[in-house]
Amino acid sequence: MSRAGPRRAGPVLRAAAACGFLLLLAPLVVVVVVSFSAGAFLAFPPPGLSLRWYAALLANGDMLAALGTSAVLAAMVAALSLALGFPAAYAIVRLNFPGRRLLAGLLVAPLLLPTLVLGLAVLLALQPLGLTATWPGLLIAHLTLAVPFAVRILATAIGAVPAELEAAARTLGASPLRVALRITVPLAAPGALAAAALAFLVSFDETVLSLFLVGPRLTTLPVELFRYAERRTDPLVAALSVLLVLIALAVVLLVERAAGLTKTLSRE
Incomplete structure (x- = not known):
């Protein structure tokens, strides 16, 4: 038939x-x-x-400095999101322990809150510690948004790894750490790359949380763009917007070519 x-x-x-x-x-x-x-x-x-506004953008020192800050910050957020998200995702998918569903719900909770409320909460938490307008403060704030996305994608990627392969490796004498490093991590690598790319883009594009935490000497590109648009109405804003779209498109195409982002996300 x-x-x-x-x-x-x-x-x-x-x-x-x-x-x-x-x-x-x-x-x-x-x-x-x-x-x-x-x-x-x-x-x-x-x-x-x-091309005058693209030339003006390249000559704008404040914008270029903010671009460098956002790029470095997003790269750090992507790396830490993987380091924190992979163990959490593995525990949610593979382990059976009391409070597993509660842990999964807590990791998704930041995505359910309005960003304005989350930004105010992060500010109230970090201000007594003296972490406002600092790199650690911005890093912690961006991780509160990036880690839930990373955990969601990593949980899907780990869930797609056949549990029988891990069980077979353990019966042959492999330790849990060796199983994770030799079986789970390589097979879930496409999902990890997609999670890192999404965490990078979430951090690079984040505006509301950054508005609560930046200072005169430390600012991100979206915040600098927001401030510039408040003062002036020239096409430099449009030129920078095109640059941001190209950066996001380049990251997505790179991950799609390397790991198949569409297939990885469609498993969810």
Whole structure:
């Protein structure tokens, strides 16, 4: 008995999908066009085309310093999210202990709170410790958002590893640590890479939490962009937005090529 292949989308569904894509991409197209404007103010359509605002962006020391801060901070958040998230995800998926469901719920709890409430709570917790406007304070704040995402993806990746392989390794005399390092970690590596990429992007793009914790000498790129947009309305904002979109796209394409991000996330 032959199985019927997947049904092809009809013209109505295709038209609806095309309209949806256009609706989602239209703002991005406008931002890209405005970023090449030759005018002195945000306007669409632009009065002319020029690269002047990309040159102005490269000459803006505050923006470049904030970009470096955000990149380093996001890389640290990605590494620590893996270091903290992998043991937690393994415990949730593979171990059976009292409070396992409670632990899983607590790890997801930061995602259920409004970011404004979470930012205020982090500020009240870190201010008595003198960690506001410091690297450790920003790192802790961003980890509160990045770790739950990492745990979710890592739990899916670890759950996809056949438990029989781990059991077979243990029956052959391998220690639990050796099983984890030689069996679980290599097979879950694509999921770990996807979790690191998502943690990087979450940290790199985070604005609300950073607004509560930055200072005059330490700021992130989204906060600097927010402050710049409050003072001025020139197309440099659009040029920086295009740069941020390209960075996010580059990270996603790199992970997709290296580990198959779509397949990893579709297992959930």
